[in-house]
Amino acid sequence: MKRIYIQEAPLDPGAILEDNVSPADGSDLLFCGRVRNNSRGRNVQHIDYQVYPEMAVKEMERIAEEAIEKWRINRCVIVHRYGRVMPGESSIIILVSTPHRDESYTASRYIIDEIKKRVPVWKKELYDDGSEWIGDRN
Amino acid sequence: MKITIKLFASIRDICGFEEKEMTLPDSSTVDELINILELEHRKLAGKRSSILIAVNEEYSTEGRILNNRDVVALFPPVSGG
Numbered sequence: 001m002k003r004i005y006i007q008e009a010p011l012d013p014g015a016i017l018e019d020n021v022s023p024a025d026g027s028d029l030l031f032c033g034r035v036r037n038n039s040r041g042r043n044v045q046h047i048d049y050q051v052y053p054e055m056a057v058k059e060m061e062r063i064a065e066e067a068i069e070k071w072r073i074n075r076c077v078i079v080h081r082y083g084r085v086m087p088g089e090s091s092i093i094i095l096v097s098t099p100h101r102d103e104s105y106t107a108s109r110y111i112i113d114e115i116k117k118r119v120p121v122w123k124k125e126l127y128d129d130g131s132e133w134i135g136d137r138n
Numbered sequence: 139m140k141i142t143i144k145l146f147a148s149i150r151d152i153c154g155f156e157e158k159e160m161t162l163p164d165s166s167t168v169d170e171l172i173n174i175l176e177l178e179h180r181k182l183a184g185k186r187s188s189i190l191i192a193v194n195e196e197y198s199t200e201g202r203i204l205n206n207r208d209v210v211a212l213f214p215p216v217s218g219g
Contacts, residue, residue: 050147056218115218122214122217133147133151133214
């Protein structure tokens, strides 16, 4: 089972974790990326995520396919938020279910690393004293 | 030929639009398209070396020759997750 999508509403990790559970899998690994209230010494009020929807979903699908080819994954769910995300809220959830834990740890790490390199999403952090597009620091 | 251009994040801020249709000579490249944008938006020059390009939702390069109705997206390095 593979489900890849983006949404503006807050994410519900419990619902994602319990949807379509596979009794053949001994390992469900759920990664939640959260917005921090601080970044390089500045207070973060919120992050606005801008996304290129069609391409972002396509690229996340491709990354999931790559992971499914490399490891024995029975469930793969990737959900990325867009719009305004407040500190403490999740911006991304990755669920990987495999028969044994080693594969889910490796696959989950691969998926988040590739998303950060390739998926067309940009965050703009808003501070007490201004704002900044994050990719632009590089 | 006509193409659609889409801009994101800081590139959108510099150029002041999200999306528009442009008419270009046949067989124009992405490089030539960026040159045209740069004439109107000088600040783009400072971003030039880091701009990422997608044509029809797939990553591409400056040398890519465009076809009628292509959708070209220009954006800075991504920062999702």
